[in-house]
Amino acid sequence: MTTKILIFRPIPYTYHLxxxxxxxxxxxxxxGVLEWPLIFELFIFLFGMAVGSFLNVCIYRLPRPLSLIRxxxxxxxxxxxxxxxxNIPVLSYLxxxxxxxHCGAAISLRYPMVExxxxxxxxxxxxxxxxxxEALFLYALVAALLVVTFIDIDHQIIPDVITxxxxxxxxxxxxxxxxxxxxxxxxxxILGGGILLLVASGYNLLTKREGMGGGDIKLLAMxxxxxxxxxxxxxxxxxxxxxxxxxxxxxxxxxxxQKLAIPFGPFLSLGALLFIFFGPQIIGWYQQIIR
Numbered sequence: 001m002t003t004k005i006l007i008f009r010p011i012p013y014t015y016h017l018x019x020x021x022x023x024x025x026x027x028x029x030x031x032g033v034l035e036w037p038l039i040f041e042l043f044i045f046l047f048g049m050a051v052g053s054f055l056n057v058c059i060y061r062l063p064r065p066l067s068l069i070r071x072x073x074x075x076x077x078x079x080x081x082x083x084x085x086x087n088i089p090v091l092s093y094l095x096x097x098x099x100x101x102h103c104g105a106a107i108s109l110r111y112p113m114v115e116x117x118x119x120x121x122x123x124x125x126x127x128x129x130x131x132x133x134e135a136l137f138l139y140a141l142v143a144a145l146l147v148v149t150f151i152d153i154d155h156q157i158i159p160d161v162i163t164x165x166x167x168x169x170x171x172x173x174x175x176x177x178x179x180x181x182x183x184x185x186x187x188x189x190i191l192g193g194g195i196l197l198l199v200a201s202g203y204n205l206l207t208k209r210e211g212m213g214g215g216d217i218k219l220l221a222m223x224x225x226x227x228x229x230x231x232x233x234x235x236x237x238x239x240x241x242x243x244x245x246x247x248x249x250x251x252x253x254x255x256x257x258q259k260l261a262i263p264f265g266p267f268l269s270l271g272a273l274l275f276i277f278f279g280p281q282i283i284g285w286y287q288q289i290i291r
Contacts, residue, residue: 041123048122049089051143052115058147059114062162063155077105089115110150118146128277137173138276141166141226145269148219152265158215163222170225180228188224192232196220216264223272231275234283239264239271 054068060076061068073082080102086092093112100107121142129135144166148158167189174185196217224232247262274282 041126044122044126045119046089048119048139049115051122052118052146053087053089055118055143055147056111056114058162059110059150059154062147062159063151063157065159075100075102075105078103089119114146114150118143121146124277132177133173134177134179137169137177137226140169141223142273142276144222145272149266149269152215152263156261156263158219158265160215160218163215163218166222167218167225170222173226184228184230185225188226188228188232189221190224191229192224192236193217193221195232195236216268219265219268223268227272227275231272231279234275234279235268235271237271238274238282239267239269242270243267 057068057073060066071081073087074080075082077100080100083101086096086101090112093107096107098107098109099105122139125135125139125142129138144162148162152158171182171185171189174180174182180188220232220236223235227235243262243264246267250262
């Protein structure tokens, strides 16, 4: 007598889905929510946080100036070297409860904040632009704007080591990405640098005072290299509007009044970020208002 052996093969999970479940998932995917698997978005977020850790190094060292490579990361208070396990983005800050392992000095909340923001921007760029050259270059611009923002807030300077290479990289990107032509990038550089140069020269001529630094001029030229002339116009308009509002409120709350110096770089950076993610929507909303 022949003995028959039954071999049961596991049925894939998807075979258990009903027709209604499949239709629901199809609509869910088509909606764009699952355009990228969550595991991949998590990877991009972790990558962005790692980049944010390097951005913190740039924010601290570029204005001093110090090498970005050596010496190794150290505590600003006791100068003790930071071990690799104390340098894991966000997690190390939480584990150490925001204090140096050696001297107990408080670690600025800005460090994990920059890391998280950098990670969130990385995911946002991925969702908005997909896995492309355009996304890579725009994330490089976002990273540069983060560094510029915090350096300008702390020191009222925008290092040339960021803007000059940024202009070159932005112009190069126009040949690789196709989101703008090289002519639009070149015009953006000229327009971006030219607008603020004229404003700064006119202010200096009328008031005999320097009202805008050269760093702002080069920053807008860098933004123009990446975003073209449309991005420049949007950035200068939105950045000036937000900057004027913040400056007015700050002037009313201080005794210095109109002599209060407020860095303009963060507002230009904010305008550029809004253009990257919401440019067409904001422009369309504004056109509806003025009609």
